[in-house]
Amino acid sequence: MILGSRSCLSVGTGRLLQGLLPHLRELAIGRVDTSGPVVLIEARSEVAEFGCTACGGMSDRVHSRYVRRLADAAIAGREVQVLLTVRRFRCLEPTCLQATFVEQVPGVAGRYQRRTRPLRGVLEKTAVMLGGRPGARLVERLAMSASRSSIEVPPREWTPS
Template sequence: MGAEVEIIPALLPHLTGLRLEAVVVRGITVRIDAATQTVRASCGVCGAWSTTVHGRYVRRLGDVRLGGHEVLVALTVRRFACVNAECRRQTFVEQVPGLTRRHARHTVLATGDLQAVAAALGGRPGSRLAQRLAVSVCPAPR
């Protein structure tokens, strides 16, 4: 057979660069437990780079459907202390380019799909189609 391909980068390229810790299939849901691997992050307000980790927490992000399964990314991110004494933000959370945005409950890819549905249909019809496509409006904690 041909060259082996790692399944996650092939099917979910937007998760490339993360440390994948587990993939759990439960019913119609696939939960992907992952963590960032960067050493430093940039403050979203002043742009200063920091390596001082203030804490960690898990973000739960709804993602695009995969093989008939709803996908939830449980992403462990770090909160960094801003090293710029003049910055109005004392701490900030690292963002993963192409995957996360501040306060978002969906991956960038899933958000794009939801926006396309909303622009095409709006309101209740859009909500029904989004549910059919299994792009959950608010991923449930697990």
């Protein structure tokens, strides 16, 4: 195989990224765009059905899809964004008060969060060691984006890992 051919890069890219980013191993890696200053990784879940967050009933009826843009830890000095396509399911239980719910991919990011767990861990450790402005300067040089106010994590939110 020729190393520069598209088929060679697309076949091994998913496995390579899953090795570099083990928190994405439960996801199907689609396209990886390295042409710009930010590495864009398109990913989606391959789980056929998901449990309702209110009643726990399983559902395979997809209501809609949308893309979550998650900041991730840097790769080779480049900022990484994960474009995670998540599905909104219909709850099949007639007594459930929640009509639709969104799948949550464990190990990637929590609900409503815009950073992956590995990036959040780096930012929390930076906050403990350096604090606001110095921490923000360090993570900027490490090709991860965070403001000084997001580096200042209150002690009640920080949990040692």
